[in-house]
Amino acid sequence: MHTLPELSELERILELARGHLEVRVACEISADDKRFPVYQLTLGNPDPKLPAIGYFGGIHGLERIGTQVLLYFLRSLLTRLEWDKSLHQMLQEVRLVFMPLINPGGMWQSTRCNPQGVDLMRNAPIEATDRVPFLLGGQRISPRLPWYRGVAGAEMERENQALCRTVQEELLSRSFSIAVDCHSGFGSRDRVWFPYAHSVNPIAHLADILTLEELFQKSYPSNKYLFEPQSVQYRTHGDVWDYLYLQAQHDQSKTFLPLTLEMGSWLWVKKNPRQLLSRQGIFNPSVEHRLHRVLRRHTVWLDFMMRAACSHDNWLVKGPSRSRLQEHAVARWYR
Numbered sequence: 359m360h361t362l363p364e365l366s367e368l369e370r371i372l373e374l375a376r377g378h379l380e381v382r383v384a385c386e387i388s389a390d391d392k393r394f395p396v397y398q399l400t401l402g403n404p405d406p407k408l409p410a411i412g413y414f415g416g417i418h419g420l421e422r423i424g425t426q427v428l429l430y431f432l433r434s435l436l437t438r439l440e441w442d443k444s445l446h447q448m449l450q451e452v453r454l455v456f457m458p459l460i461n462p463g464g465m466w467q468s469t470r471c472n473p474q475g476v477d478l479m480r481n482a483p484i485e486a487t488d489r490v491p492f493l494l495g496g497q498r499i500s501p502r503l504p505w506y507r508g509v510a511g512a513e514m515e516r517e518n519q520a521l522c523r524t525v526q527e528e529l530l531s532r533s534f535s536i537a538v539d540c541h542s543g544f545g546s547r548d549r550v551w552f553p554y555a556h557s558v559n560p561i562a563h564l565a566d567i568l569t570l571e572e573l574f575q576k577s578y579p580s581n582k583y584l585f586e587p588q589s590v591q592y593r594t595h596g597d598v599w600d601y602l603y604l605q606a607q608h609d610q611s612k613t614f615l616p617l618t619l620e621m622g623s624w625l626w627v628k629k630n631p632r633q634l635l636s637r638q639g640i641f642n643p644s645v646e647h648r649l650h651r652v653l654r655r656h657t658v659w660l661d662f663m664m665r666a667a668c669s670h671d672n673w674l675v676k677g678p679s680r681s682r683l684q685e686h687a688v689a690r691w692y693r
């Protein structure tokens with residue numbers, strides 16, 4: 359038996375959710391003498407004509423808060439299903455996918471990378487076309503150094519294969535889908551990053567991301583997220599969301615928006631500098647009231663994203679005004 363608290367909480371939620379959730383073990387991972395399941399959960403209407411949203415977390419083993427935020431949201435959804443008629447109605451029109459803990463081996467070993475020493479966010483078969491920072495951008499020197507990409511030409515790590523399979527089957531098969539991947543550790547503000555990480559060029563769906571940002575800021579004006587392309591901060595090799603986004607472009611009639619929530623942890627550290635003394639502390643809020651605030655705040659955002667996916671017909675801009683909006687978005691982020 360494992361004793362990873364996040365995995366135990368996930369399994370308690372699965373007990374609670376019998377009948378509401380479809381549960382699959384996407385793969386199994388060994389670390390030390392333990393074995394850990396990587397769960398994929400789905401709920402809502404499976405009709406492939408309907409939109410979907412996927413929630414992903416725990417790709418980096420040190421960033422436990424990402425998994426915790428998703429488990430808090432999932433528990434809240436399942437509890438509401440016991441009484442909330444409007445939520446049942448919404449789930450008739452949208453598909454939800456959850457992979458809250460993609461790298462349980464890394465979380466068990468308290469490392470960013472997986473048990474093979476590979477950083478799953480540097481591991482996809484995609485090369486940066488612009489200069490990347492030394493090491494941080496992804497390296498093949500050694501798994502003993504951070505940001506290791508894995509051996510050149512090798513298959514992706516099993517966790518990433520499971521992630522890609524889930525995204526391909528559950529999201530890319532639909533005409534509209536969103537992915538939200540929860541991380542922490544960069545900067546003092548909460549950010550929403552979108553592709554590319556491997557290139558400084560704008561993506562074709564900037565117009566949609568700009569619309570989504572405006573929609574959120576208008577609907578929840580007191581919540582401040584900084585939306586930006588990841589390449590504004592730093593470029594990397596092997597970003598799995600770039601890889602999946604590029605795959606989605608094979609069918610231009612479809613829209614797939616992969617977003618990364620980067621919870622700004624430097625503020626938590628500033629308010630409680632003792633956190634700097636532990637590796638976990640740099641990536642996670644360690645004071646109880648701050649943890650609760652983080653969980654509450656991001657639930658609003660995750661819930662908004664579910665509603666935005668469900669109602670995308672009401673806000674997705676089409677026709678001639680779309681290219682004006684795209685130009686506007688390029689000007690905002692790339693000039």
Ligand SMILES: [Zn+2]
Binds near residue numbers: 543
């Ligand atoms: Zn991360």
